[in-house]
Amino acid sequence: MEFKGYKIEQENNKVIVEKVMDFDPVHVFDCGQCFRWIRQPDGSYTGVAYGRAVNVKYRDGVLELSNADIEDFKDIWFDYFDLGRDYSYIKEKVMKDEIMKEAVEFGSGIRLLKQNIWETLISFIISANNRIPRIMKTVNEISRFYGREVEMNGEKYYAFPSVEELSRAALEELERTGAGFRCKYIMNAAKMVYEGQISLEDVCSMDTVEARNHLMKFQGVGPKVADCTLLYSGAKYDVFPTDVWVKRVMEELYFKREASFGQIQEFARDYFGEYAGFAQQYLFYYARENKIGAK
Structure with a gap:
């Protein structure tokens, strides 16, 4: 059956969703936004959200959710994985310079979860x-x-x-x-x-x-x-969470000098606007994995 642009089908205790783009479980679950998902030996992830335990696999545009049915997908997982959003559009909006192009390419499968x-x-x-x-x-x-x-x-x-x-x-x-x-x-x-x-x-x-x-x-x-x-939680996307480490990352990548928390927040608000939260997540994952801003 079709559901909001996706082809979905039920196979026993499993939901198979086709045509899923811009999704990489490693990027989604290991980018620092969530803490209940564990990588399994086969590369899938098992986690608990909204009172459900589920296993997630993804390959070549096909998302596979074990321990779920179609109603679960419609009621919980579609929104949880932010599948109603066009991330190719988001990427276009945040790739405003070479730094962001590299960050987006590195974490191309990130989707911001809508957690409780x-x-x-x-x-x-x-x-x-x-x-x-x-x-x-x-x-x-x-x-x-x-x-x-x-x-x-x-x-x-x-x-x-x-x-x-x-x-x-x-x-x-x-x-x-x-x-x-x-x-x-x-x-x-x-x-x-x-x-x-x-x-x-x-x-x-x-x-x-x-x-x-x-x-x-x-x-x-x-x-x-x-x-x-x-x-x-998906409440606001124009925020740019900044701690001491993110501050160092922004100083190294953009300011080329020391900057205050206020200056970084103002820069993110002006530069990325309503997409600041998405930009922060691409930058955060890229910088952490490449040890940018590390002491």
């Missing part, structure tokens, strides 16, 4: 001053302690806990997940959202500055974590 905003917020609170393997382990442990068990091919996986589930966490137990000093931030966020002090759903209807400030009401959330939350 609650999970994204907590994941990037955990990411502050942290390394990706440790972030992944902590997010997985939080899911194992507090989330709902889901199954795929006889294996147990765990959904990321809801606001209500995580609001019941005790500090001593939460500390066992490896979140360290961030535990108090996680508990604070769960309490504020559960009690209705802050609504995460409201950010989509706000302008970007207002949405960023809204998220920064949470303890442990500065501009970088707020922008990551907005970008990787």
Whole structure:
């Protein structure tokens, strides 16, 4: 059957999607935007999102989702993988110079996932001053302690806990997940959202500055974590998450001198405009894999 420009079919417990372009699982899952996807020996990726465990394979324009059906694809995975967006158009918009052309070519299969905003917020609170393997382990442990068990091919996986589930966490137990000093931030966020002090759903209807400030009401959330939350949940695409390392990358590639965080944000806003988030992700992946900006 046809669905929004794709040919999709069900094969047992598997959905096969044809005509998928601009998609590389390595680029998508290893570019730093998500923490629940694990590469398998055959090159596929297994992960948990929106309470589902699924295995993802891709080859020659064909996307294969195991442990899924057509309704799952329509209701969850089409949006999650941002398959309604023409990334060839996005690439044209951000390839404004030779640096971006090289970055886009290097990470040509990146798509920005539309992740659950609650999970994204907590994941990037955990990411502050942290390394990706440790972030992944902590997010997985939080899911194992507090989330709902889901199954795929006889294996147990765990959904990321809801606001209500995580609001019941005790500090001593939460500390066992490896979140360290961030535990108090996680508990604070769960309490504020559960009690209705802050609504995460409201950010989509706000302008970007207002949405960023809204998220920064949470303890442990500065501009970088707020922008990551907005970008990787699909709430806003005109943000340019900037930490000390991204700052060094931009100084090396564009400014050729020291620049302030404010100057980098202003440059990204003026230069890339509404596509700043896409540009940042291509640059981030390109710079990280090529050790640009490394001390």
